[in-house]
Amino acid sequence: MENNIKVAVHPGIGFGSKLNTKQLNVLLHYLPEDSEVELTVFQQLYIEINEEKYEQMKSDFNDAGLECYPVGFYVKSLRTCNFCKGAEEEGMPVAIQLNKRIAGQPVPFPLRPAYTGCPNACGEPLINDIGVIKKQDGYDLYIGGKAKGIDAKIGRVFKSGLTPEELYETVDQLIDLYRSNGKKREHFSRFIDRFGWDNLQARE
Structure with missing residues (x-):
């Protein structure tokens, strides 16, 4: 009997959520003919694969340019906008580096980060756990957004005008705090409420 595992597959951060022919072909190579692929709101494909493979x-x-992440209580890959004004102007290299640093880390409950390269906020950073908006040469960091449930809410700005390095370090610290102090199955927004906004700010 085969031991199958579920894997989250992401096409990488680029201009929109796109799969090219090479990526589709390698996906088909590993998927049985009758298998199903689940598309998530975080631009990930959930597939089942034989663990030995x-x-x-x-x-x-x-x-082929596809990234693989574990499924479950982990930081999701970074949801992004379409970078319609260009990779450099909207900070695609920063988004790629941020994703490399945080995606796939274990956390008490699935953590959803989002990034957008301008104030239009097409990547919906304000309704995700961690949201980043690039404004001119700086980055504003929002936390505590929640898109679903009767307690849905937008995130609050946590830090403004950050440099890329300041952004990486601040997000790393927030995730470390959540991992160390969050309760099992505790949503990030509820952790913020319980831990306290002032306490989070004091840790910076």
């Missing part, structure tokens, strides 16, 4: 699959996927 996982390492080879991951290598082949990486060669």
Whole structure:
């Protein structure tokens, strides 16, 4: 009997959520004919794969520009806008680096980060756990957004005008605090309420 595992596959951060022919072909190579693929709101594809084939699959996927992440209580890959004004102007390199640093980290409850390259906020950063908006040469960091439920709310600005390094460090610290102090299955917004906004600010 095969031991299958669920894997989240992401096409990488670029101009919109797109899969090219090479990526589609390598996906088809590893998927049985009758299998299903689940598309999530975080621009990820959930697939099931034989555990014994996982390492080879991951290598082949990486060669095709696909990224693989664990499914469950982890930081999701960064949801992004379409970078319609250009990669450099809207900070695509910063988004790519931020995703590399945080995606796939274990946390008490799935953590959803989002990034957008201008104040239009097409990547919906204000309704996600961690949201980043690029404004001119700086980055504003929002936390505590929640898109679903009767307690849905927009995030609050936590830091403004950050440099890329300040952004990375601040997000790293927030995730470390959540991982160390959050309760199992505690949504990030509820953790913020319980831990206290002032306490979070004091840790910076």
